[in-house]
Amino acid sequence: xxxxxxxxxxxxxxxxxxxxxxxxxxxxxxxxxxxxxxxxxxxxxxxxxxxxxxxxxxxxxxxxxxxxxxxxxxxxxxxxxxxxxxxxxxxxxxxxxxxxxxxxxxxxxxxxxxxxxxxxxxxxxxxxxxxxxxxxxxxxxxxxxxxxxxxxxxxxxxxxxxxxxxxxxxxxxxxxxxxxxxxxxxxxxxxxxxxxxxxxxxxxxxxxxxxxxxxxxxxxxxxxxxxxxxxxxxxxxxxxxxxxxxxxxxxxxxxxxxxxxxxxxxxxxxxxxxxxxxxxxxxxxxxxxxxxxxxxxxxxxxxxxxxxxxxxxxxxxxxxxxxxxxxxxxxxxxxxxxxxxxxxxxxxxxxxxxxxxxxxxxxxxxxxxxxxxxxxxxxxxxxxxxxxxxxxxxxxxxxxxxxxxxxxxxxxxxxxxxxxxxxxxxxxxxxxxxxxxxxxxxxxxxxxxxxxxxxxxxxxxxx
Amino acid sequence: xxxxxxxxxxxxxxxxxxxxxxxxxxxxxxxxxxxxxxxxxxxxxxxxxxxxxxxxxxxxxxxxxxxxxxxxxxxxxxxxxxxxxxxxxxxxxxxxxxxxxxxxxxxxxxxxxxxxxxxxxxxxxxxxxxxxxxxxxxxxxxxxxxxxxxxxxxxxxxxxxxxxxxxxxxxxxxxxxxxxxxxxxxxxxxxxxxxxxxxxxxxxxxxxxxxxxxxxxxxxxxxxxxxxxxxxxxxxxxxxxxxxxxxxxxxxxxxxxxxxxxxxxxxxxxxxxxxxxxxxxxxxxxxxxxxxxxxxxxxxxxxxxxxxxxxxxxxxxxxxxxxxxxxxxxxxxxxxxxxxxxxxxxxxxxxxxxxx
Numbered sequence: 001x002x003x004x005x006x007x008x009x010x011x012x013x014x015x016x017x018x019x020x021x022x023x024x025x026x027x028x029x030x031x032x033x034x035x036x037x038x039x040x041x042x043x044x045x046x047x048x049x050x051x052x053x054x055x056x057x058x059x060x061x062x063x064x065x066x067x068x069x070x071x072x073x074x075x076x077x078x079x080x081x082x083x084x085x086x087x088x089x090x091x092x093x094x095x096x097x098x099x100x101x102x103x104x105x106x107x108x109x110x111x112x113x114x115x116x117x118x119x120x121x122x123x124x125x126x127x128x129x130x131x132x133x134x135x136x137x138x139x140x141x142x143x144x145x146x147x148x149x150x151x152x153x154x155x156x157x158x159x160x161x162x163x164x165x166x167x168x169x170x171x172x173x174x175x176x177x178x179x180x181x182x183x184x185x186x187x188x189x190x191x192x193x194x195x196x197x198x199x200x201x202x203x204x205x206x207x208x209x210x211x212x213x214x215x216x217x218x219x220x221x222x223x224x225x226x227x228x229x230x231x232x233x234x235x236x237x238x239x240x241x242x243x244x245x246x247x248x249x250x251x252x253x254x255x256x257x258x259x260x261x262x263x264x265x266x267x268x269x270x271x272x273x274x275x276x277x278x279x280x281x282x283x284x285x286x287x288x289x290x291x292x293x294x295x296x297x298x299x300x301x302x303x304x305x306x307x308x309x310x311x312x313x314x315x316x317x318x319x320x321x322x323x324x325x326x327x328x329x330x331x332x333x334x335x336x337x338x339x340x341x342x343x344x345x346x347x348x349x350x351x352x353x354x355x356x357x358x359x360x361x362x363x364x365x366x367x368x369x370x371x372x373x374x375x376x377x378x379x380x381x382x383x384x385x386x387x388x389x390x391x392x393x394x395x396x397x398x399x400x401x402x403x404x405x406x407x408x409x410x411x412x413x414x415x416x417x418x419x420x421x422x423x424x425x426x427x428x429x430x431x432x433x434x435x436x437x438x439x440x441x442x443x444x445x446x447x448x449x450x451x452x453x454x455x456x457x458x459x460x461x462x463x
Numbered sequence: 464x465x466x467x468x469x470x471x472x473x474x475x476x477x478x479x480x481x482x483x484x485x486x487x488x489x490x491x492x493x494x495x496x497x498x499x500x501x502x503x504x505x506x507x508x509x510x511x512x513x514x515x516x517x518x519x520x521x522x523x524x525x526x527x528x529x530x531x532x533x534x535x536x537x538x539x540x541x542x543x544x545x546x547x548x549x550x551x552x553x554x555x556x557x558x559x560x561x562x563x564x565x566x567x568x569x570x571x572x573x574x575x576x577x578x579x580x581x582x583x584x585x586x587x588x589x590x591x592x593x594x595x596x597x598x599x600x601x602x603x604x605x606x607x608x609x610x611x612x613x614x615x616x617x618x619x620x621x622x623x624x625x626x627x628x629x630x631x632x633x634x635x636x637x638x639x640x641x642x643x644x645x646x647x648x649x650x651x652x653x654x655x656x657x658x659x660x661x662x663x664x665x666x667x668x669x670x671x672x673x674x675x676x677x678x679x680x681x682x683x684x685x686x687x688x689x690x691x692x693x694x695x696x697x698x699x700x701x702x703x704x705x706x707x708x709x710x711x712x713x714x715x716x717x718x719x720x721x722x723x724x725x726x727x728x729x730x731x732x733x734x735x736x737x738x739x740x741x742x743x744x745x746x747x748x749x750x751x752x753x754x755x756x757x758x759x760x761x762x763x764x765x766x767x768x769x770x771x772x773x774x775x776x777x778x779x780x781x782x783x784x785x786x787x788x789x790x791x792x793x794x795x796x797x798x799x800x801x802x803x804x805x806x807x808x809x810x811x812x813x814x815x816x817x818x819x
Contacts, residue, residue, distance in 0.1 A: 354806055390804045392595040446808040
């Protein structure tokens, strides 16, 4: 039955397949009407276990795969949860989320997706509650909104790029109106009365964080709305590289020398987009020992092996096919070549709330070398990698990988006598990054807090 | 309320009330004391129209600011209160323009205590947020007598032996105590916190300000308090914080500021000498000036008391230990506030939320 079928899944693709094709999947929908409460419960217990196990064993590794798996799982969890009560949905999602995060605490994107789904549920629940006050709310928040976004919120580091971001943000699916009204006005809550006066529910002062009560009454189908929202998140995950690549021509100019690192598909897509129009040179650091094979494959264009994860990307033409000169260098040559590089473009594993990032080992060396040579460092990353977690302890974020990649176990004498470590990630502080390009546009590292507060609810930061 | 009956005949003295409040409760911060003083003022005032009230508020605030040597922290409270009052009064409803003014007064009074309670609660909230910063085995360098920093460290120390036991050490930078001229035996500011921490089993080293650079190599992070957090994300804090910030930056140590969000001030200082207060820290003198000064003092003393007071006021608007400096935002890694861990650039947004 499903437990064995799912437990043996080797990776993400088969997990997703099993979600879609598993006979129990269709039977759930049929059986729900028979009020069989145990089956859906049983199903997502198993599914959660499977994802947790995949994460733990690192059978799902790439950030995007983890994000996709989480989003699909939550989609199943919510559709199996036959309730319109937002509070129950939140509880359910939180418990699933906690298990996933516990399975792989260093994989930030899992928590990010869970937080976004929680935010979706809360938004829907509050929309229902606020619907009746819509008129008074709208009249009060409309004149306020343009000022909130237009005021120089980052006075000293605001540049044209963040302005451009705002334009794109305004046109994006999340209107700024929502963010300005849903975030509680923190300092005023110090002064306002504890219980919100029922006669003035729409006014900003009475909206204290404690006063937010989720609706319990009969309302429209919160669940359906949330499922739509998760569908949008999944769509976003699918389009994110293309959206980021759309900014490529603004940042890569003719005859520039670009340095990059690892086989990040986001970076490849970005460079390919620019290569369609311009001629430039790419210096590719091979990122030994954890990613060098994939990097070599990316450069040469014959990607073998890991087809399961790179299934769509493996159809991608390599840069050399578009007439771009690609120079593959060992990681140790980065500093020597940095003086000739015009721009460093890096992929990342996750981005933290303070503007720092956790990226493949070797990234910090490159960023540091770029700083010494005053070379701009651009990080391309989907918004889904942006985590509201503050890096209290940098060491705890670093994951260690297979030491045999550095010294093979067949080299017995050496292995016996030395301690080999193979960190997979580096923490790169915000000062070393000049610009982030996300699917919303380009942002200064100091501006990321704003995107964090737009995407995640404060109450969900530690769920 | 007890204070309402205390001075029925005398005109309400906002400055004295403010000072009394600060003295009576050592846990009270300046902005909250200012708010409380203004609430008391309004409950005493006979004003019955909105513009009269706002006018009174404006005048008293100005008066209060002028009479206090360093009004930066205080102005955060008065601004916040003024803003709150305007929003409340303009809002339709019972407390609005059409409402009964006595109701407004009653509302303010009933909330008066609440303000202070919330302000103290926010300290606990910060301690909860900031707990993650004090890691097991870390060494924290701190300075001054900030109550928030003290409560944060104590909270972390309290967990010792609990499920999330944190073993940490503290390097406490002590500056010469207040009024060191008259009372040399007095404890340096922060000595109380040092004792509390030590009693909880936290190893504390106390160093003078001159040893900060020397000791910083042993510290993992710097945590300081602030008197006011300004618009660009910098902080106004006791003298010596700026240099600690510079040193921490130079040594690559994270520099965290702990402050309640009611300390956010609408102020945009461009540098050390752009603060709206007068501090005679730099006082260039030649031998001749000193002789002049001595001569002047002698004549003053023979002339009489009132003028001596005047000279005193102009000479040292601030006591030596009350002087502040400005730590610019690029030295600050993060601000730990009751609304979360903020980057310096997020401060302006918090301020904008209130004002617009």
